[in-house]
Amino acid sequence: MARIDCNHIRHAYGPHPKSDKDYALKEVHHAFEDGGAYALLGPSGCGKTTLLNIISGLLYPSHGELLFDGKDVTNLSTQERNIAQVFQFPVIYDTMTVYDNLAFPLRNRGVPEPDVDRKVRETLEMTGLADMAKRKARGLTADQKQKISLGRGLVRSDVNAILFDEPLTVIDPHMKWVLRSQLKQLHRRFGFTMVYVTHDQTEALTFAENVVVMYEGEIVQIGSPAELFERPKHTFVGYFIGSPGMNVMPVAVEGRSARLGSQTIELPGAPKAGITGAIELGIRPEYVRLGASGMPVSIRKVEDIGRHKVVRASFEGRDIAAIVGEDEDIPADPKIAFDPAGINIYADSWRVEMGG
Amino acid sequence: MDKTWNNKAWFMVLPVLVLVAFNAIIPLMTVVNYSVQETFGNNLFFFEGVKWFQEVLNSPRFHASLLRQFAFTGLILLIEVPLGVAVALAMPRSGPWVAVCLVLMSLPLLIPWNVVGAMWNIFALPDIGLLGYVINAMGISYNFTSQPLSAWFTVVLMDVWHWTSLVVLLAYAGLVSIPDAYYQAAKIDGASRWSVFRFIQLPKMKRVLTIAMLLRFMDSFMVYTEPFVLTGGGPGNATTFLSIDLVKAALGEFNLGIAAAMSIIYFLMTLLVSWLFYTLMTQSEAEG
Numbered sequence: 146m147a148r149i150d151c152n153h154i155r156h157a158y159g160p161h162p163k164s165d166k167d168y169a170l171k172e173v174h175h176a177f178e179d180g181g182a183y184a185l186l187g188p189s190g191c192g193k194t195t196l197l198n199i200i201s202g203l204l205y206p207s208h209g210e211l212l213f214d215g216k217d218v219t220n221l222s223t224q225e226r227n228i229a230q231v232f233q234f235p236v237i238y239d240t241m242t243v244y245d246n247l248a249f250p251l252r253n254r255g256v257p258e259p260d261v262d263r264k265v266r267e268t269l270e271m272t273g274l275a276d277m278a279k280r281k282a283r284g285l286t287a288d289q290k291q292k293i294s295l296g297r298g299l300v301r302s303d304v305n306a307i308l309f310d311e312p313l314t315v316i317d318p319h320m321k322w323v324l325r326s327q328l329k330q331l332h333r334r335f336g337f338t339m340v341y342v343t344h345d346q347t348e349a350l351t352f353a354e355n356v357v358v359m360y361e362g363e364i365v366q367i368g369s370p371a372e373l374f375e376r377p378k379h380t381f382v383g384y385f386i387g388s389p390g391m392n393v394m395p396v397a398v399e400g401r402s403a404r405l406g407s408q409t410i411e412l413p414g415a416p417k418a419g420i421t422g423a424i425e426l427g428i429r430p431e432y433v434r435l436g437a438s439g440m441p442v443s444i445r446k447v448e449d450i451g452r453h454k455v456v457r458a459s460f461e462g463r464d465i466a467a468i469v470g471e472d473e474d475i476p477a478d479p480k481i482a483f484d485p486a487g488i489n490i491y492a493d494s495w496r497v498e499m500g501g
Numbered sequence: 502m503d504k505t506w507n508n509k510a511w512f513m514v515l516p517v518l519v520l521v522a523f524n525a526i527i528p529l530m531t532v533v534n535y536s537v538q539e540t541f542g543n544n545l546f547f548f549e550g551v552k553w554f555q556e557v558l559n560s561p562r563f564h565a566s567l568l569r570q571f572a573f574t575g576l577i578l579l580i581e582v583p584l585g586v587a588v589a590l591a592m593p594r595s596g597p598w599v600a601v602c603l604v605l606m607s608l609p610l611l612i613p614w615n616v617v618g619a620m621w622n623i624f625a626l627p628d629i630g631l632l633g634y635v636i637n638a639m640g641i642s643y644n645f646t647s648q649p650l651s652a653w654f655t656v657v658l659m660d661v662w663h664w665t666s667l668v669v670l671l672a673y674a675g676l677v678s679i680p681d682a683y684y685q686a687a688k689i690d691g692a693s694r695w696s697v698f699r700f701i702q703l704p705k706m707k708r709v710l711t712i713a714m715l716l717r718f719m720d721s722f723m724v725y726t727e728p729f730v731l732t733g734g735g736p737g738n739a740t741t742f743l744s745i746d747l748v749k750a751a752l753g754e755f756n757l758g759i760a761a762a763m764s765i766i767y768f769l770m771t772l773l774v775s776w777l778f779y780t781l782m783t784q785s786e787a788e789g
Binding site: 232 | 680682683685686688689690691692693696700701704705
C-alpha cells in the first residue's frame with residue numbers, strides 16, 4: 146500500500162509536442178492517498194487510461210515525476226513498482242488452468258509454492274471461481290474470464306496499488322453490481338489503494354470515496370460524489386454528472402442578479418468583481434422549481450422515468466430541464482423559479498465563488 | 502411455404518463441373534487407368550490388377566527415395582518453423598520498418614521456382630559461385646555436383662531461403678493480432694520474456710502455425726523444380742526425392758504403369774499425413 150503522488154505529470158504520445166493540443170495529458174498534479182478508493186471519471190479520450198498507465202509504468206510520462214510513498218519511481222519498470230492492473234478486456238492465459246492463471250503473478254515473483262497455494266485458494270474463494278479451479282481458462286464466459294483477470298490483480302497482497310481500467314465493460318449488468326460490491330468489500334477489508342477508471346458515472350459514484358473528473362487531458366475536479374453534484378467546478382462536470390445534466394445558460398451578471406433575456410434571476414451572493422469571459426449560470430434540474438409563480442416557460446415534453454418526471458421546457462428561447470416529483474401536477478400556465486442553493490456562476494466554464 | 506424445385510438450375514453448375522472434370526477428375530482417372538494396365542504401345546492395353554502397386558511398394562529404389570523425402574521434409578520443418586517464428590518475433594510491430602521487412606520477406610516467395618534453382622546453382626558453383634567459392638576458400642571441401650553432403654546442404658539451404666518467409670509472414674500475422682493488453686498484463690504479472698512467448702505468443706500463433714506447417718509439409722513433400730534444376734537428383738541418387746524419381750520413371754524410363762502406381766501411392770501418402778497432422782493439431786485444441 147502506498148500513497149501515490151503525481152507531480153506535474155504531462156504526457157504526449159507524439160515525439161515532439163508543440164502546443165497543448167499534442168498532449169494527451171496536459172498537466173496532472175495530484176496525490177492519491179494511501180488506502181484511498183478513487184475513481185477516474187471522464188469521457189473516452191480524456192486521458193484517464195493514459196494517467197493509469199503512467200502510474201503502473203506501462204507508459205513513461207513526457208514530463209513530471211511520480212512518487213510512491215515519497216520515493217521517486219518515475220523511471221522504474223512496472224515490475225519494480227509492484228502494481229496490479231486489471232484491463233478493460235479480460236486477459237487470460239488460455240493454455241493454463243484457472244488455478245495456474247491466478248498463481249502466475251506469484252510464481253513469476255518466486256513466491257514459495259505453499260504460499261502460492263494459500264493465496265490462490267483465498268482469491269478463488271473471493272472471486273467465486275473455486276469450483277472451476279482445475280478447468281482450462283479457455284472456453285469460459287466473458288465474465289468468468291474477467292473474474293480471472295480481477296483475481297490475478299488481487300492475488301498479490303503486497304502491491305502498492307490496484308488499478309482498474311474500466312474492468313466491468315464486458316460484464317452483464319447484474320454481475321456488475323455483484324463484482325463492484327465485492328471490490329468495495331475488498332477495499333474495506335484490506336485497505337488497498339485503488340484507482341478505478343470508468344466513463345460511467347454510476348460506477349464511479351458508487352465505487353469511490355473520491356471521484357477525479359477528467360476532461361481533455363486535465364483534472365477538472367476532485368471531490369466526493371456530493372461535492373461533484375452540488376458544486377461542479379467546471380461546466381463539464383455539471384453536464385457529465387447527473388441525469389439529466391446541469392442546465393447551463395449564458396447570462397449577464399450585475400451585482401447580485403443575473404440577467405437572461407428579459408428575466409432577472411436573484412443570485413445567492415455577488416460573484417467577486419471583475420470576472421471576465423463568457424459568463425454562464427448553471428443550475429441542476431433538481432433545483433429548478435416548476436409552479437404557478439416565477440418566470441414563464443413553455444413545456445415541450447414530459448418524460449416519466451419512474452421515481453420522478455423530467456420536464457423539458459423552453460425558457461427565454463433556451464432548452465431547460467426540470468425535475469418534478471412523480472405525483473406533482475404540471476401547471477397549465479407553467480412558471481419556473483431557481484432555488485438559490487443550486488445556482489452556480491461560471492466564467493469561461495470555470496466556477497466563480499460568490500460572496501455572501 | 503413450399504420450396505420451388507427447378508431442375509433446370511442444375512445447368513448452372515455445369516460449367517464448374519466441366520472445369521473440375523477437365524483439370525482434376527479426368528487426368529486423375531488417366532493415372533488410375535495407367536496404374537492397373539500394361540501397354541506396349543500402339544494403344545494396346547492389358548489389365549494387370551495391382552501388380553504395379555506391389556512392385557512399387559517392394560522396390561528398394563522407392564524405399565530409398567521415400568526415406569530421402571521424409572528426411573528432407575523433416576529437416577525443412579525442423580529448420581523453417583522455428584526459424585520463421587524467431588524472425589517473426591524479431592520483426593518490428595509498428596513503424597516505417599514494418600513495410601521494409603514485409604517486402605524483404607516476400608521477395609523470395611515471388612521468384613519463380615526454376616529461377617530459384619538456377620540462381621542457387623550458379624551461386625553455389627565451387628569455382629565461380631560466391632557461396633561455393635567462399636566455403637572452399639575457408640578450407641572446407643565443398644562441391645554440390647560431386648559430394649552428396651554438399652548437395653544436401655545446398656538443397657536444404659535453398660529451400661530454407663525460399664520458403665522460411667512463408668512461415669515468417671504467417672507467424673507475423675498471428676503475432677500482430679495479439680492485443681496490447683496481453684503484453685501489458687504480462688508485464689504487470691511480472692512474466693519473463695520466455696513466459697510471454699510460451700503462454701501468450703505461442704498459443705495465439707498456434708492456428709497460423711498449424712497452417713504454416715501443413716503448407717510447408719505438403720510443399721516440401723512434393724518438391725520438384727528447385728532440386729531438379731540445382732542437382733538433377735544427384736550426385737548419383739543422393740537428392741532424388743519422390744517427385745524426381747517419379748518423373749525419372751515416367752518420362753526417363755517410360756515405365757507408365759510403375760509411375761502411375763507411384764503417383765497414386767504418393768498422393769495418398771500426402772493426403773494421409775496432412776489429414777493426420779491436421780486432426781492432431783485441431784484435436785489438441787478441442788481438448789484444451
